[in-house]
Amino acid sequence: MTKREEEILKIIKENPLISQQELADKFGLTRSGVAAHIFNLTKKGYIAGKGYIINEPNFVTVIGGVNIDILGLTDTTLIQQNSNPGHITFSLGGAGYNIAHNLTKLAVPNYFITVYGDDLNGQKFEEDAQKNHLAIQHSKKIPDKSTSSYLYVNDPDGTLNVGVDDMGIYDDITPDFLSERLATINTSAYCIIDTNLPEKTIDWLFDNCKVPIFVKTVSLNKSYKLQNVLSKIDTLMTTDKELAMLTNSSVTDAKTAEKSAKKLLKKGIEHIYVLMPHTGLFYIDNRNTKLIAGIPIKRVNNNGASAALTAAVVDSRLNNLGWEKTTQIAYTAALICMESAKSVNPLLSKDYLLKTVTRYLES
Template sequence: MTSREDEILQLIKSDPFIQQQTIANLLNISRSAVAVHIMNMTKKGIIRGKGYFIANQQYVVVIGGMNMDILGQPDAAFIERDSNPGKVKGSAGGVGRNIAENLARLGTDVRLISVVGDDAYGDLVLKETKTAGVNISAVNQISNQTTSTYLSLLDNQGDMVAAVSDMSILEHLNVGLLTQHVELIRNAAAIIVDTNLSDTTLAYIFSKFADKHIYLDSVSSAKAAKARPYLSRIHTMKPNLIEAQAISGLPLESESDIDDIAEWFIQHGVKRLFLTMGADGVLYRTEYDEKLMRPLPVSVVNANGAGDAFLAGLVHSQLGGLSDVDACHFASGCAAIALEHANTINPNINELLVQQRIEDVPC
């Protein structure tokens, strides 16, 4: 590969959808010269397909919500129906976006497909997400739309009291948008979706990309039931107990009910189930294996975001070749690190920090 081809390749790696004229302007050469170099690299097998997909480059695609998160927490015990002195802060959020940022901070090449509005929140969310290392080339900023906003209230111990979300813009994260990114999705090593997507969009993904490893985050009990028609096509699923009960419709009144719920998911075709149970740990189930993973010691500062970090840790470590049990242990380390920071995403999280966190704690 020539030095000029290498320069072009680096620009393509940073933005797989970069225009040839943009490359020409950046390198101070003609567009026709860029076209010749790209043609030569295509013949050599260095890049392939639409969108300049780089051969043998492993990446993850996340399709899901992208929000502005507004979080309030009182200084003392929460008093209902009253004004509570405390702190209010805002940051980029959204289940899909949070998973993508955690993946990027762990070192995974991740591409996010989502939508934001053309407002101040949209500009801020895009900037924070790109700064964190996520490729946002497939995020659409839609005119005359309000960026999805999630308002949550914690108690003084860090547990969520209530939340309100305005996510109407996600109607634009639809099949029409995804058809623009078919090759990007098809060439991914793994696809992550959340149930903020519409039923039509989920149906399209699970039909069009049925041969891919699809990971699903069930988001909340209100949205979790959307996953039910697609259980047999899910590679890995990470519901909490309340979400799992909402999907299965089974009772959740005793410890034995937890085993019944986990078995229900496996019988309905889920390949790998990681049932998160808070302080009781994670129940890992496949058709052939079962293991209860105890949680790591943690001082909870903010309960938001632990599940997003956990799923990111699973995907990152499984793509890295870890066994399911070891991947679950790594993911638990990610969740513990997330819980100990005031932000939804701990900005300090990285692979080395997680390894140090779990190395002295047995699976």
């Protein structure tokens, strides 16, 4: 590929619907000159089809939130309404960000689509994306708004005690915002979303997205947004508490999880993963069920575990692994995340994940 072709391809990745005349104006070329470069890129296999579809095999799109996570981890059991000794950490997080970051660490090509503020935390996100090779060219910086933030306090075993989120900026992920990016979304293998998206945007996406959609729930007070689209979800990643809310039932163990999950299968969801941090991982589809019992590890932080699980499921599906192997890999990814104070464990890689599966589940 020539330098000029690299420059043109970069612009096309950022805007797959850009016209040849716009490209010509940008580079000071004739339209016929641009057409020749595009012909060469197509011939070389970098572009496929109309609308400058980028020919990247098995890439996925992730649409969701990016936050600044502020974690307070107590040294002993939390005493309510009192100062507690412990440790405070600041890091980038958010369900969508965590999924995209985990996918990148697993070498799965992906575009992360989000909104963030024109502030110091937004700058940190841009610097982090460059450092960790996250593709955020379809994301948008919103002037005069603050990047989303999430403040939470965990008990020593990693269990969430209380959290406060400031995420009003996600209202800017509108149907109009996504419609400008729909060509990219619909040429991906899968679209993964979290429930930080506004309800009307989720409804619109399920009406317009032509590829399987994976959904990760993020909290009890946001799971209601899925009520109109349950019949259209390919794969749902959730927790026992969020499953209970979605089905208006009690979920306390694998038996009640199965009973509740079957209600969602009847509505049309094809695959369901229920992460119960201390109990294990429950998987169900219309033919199979599996519970992987909880494995004793030193839990530091459960936040981010479902995102790691989601990324591992996506990677396994892209590689056509069976449901049973996928479930093992997914739960191991969640465990690896729980062992780190960060929402994405720096140790994660595909090699490390597979070695840990062997150590935890196949020994």
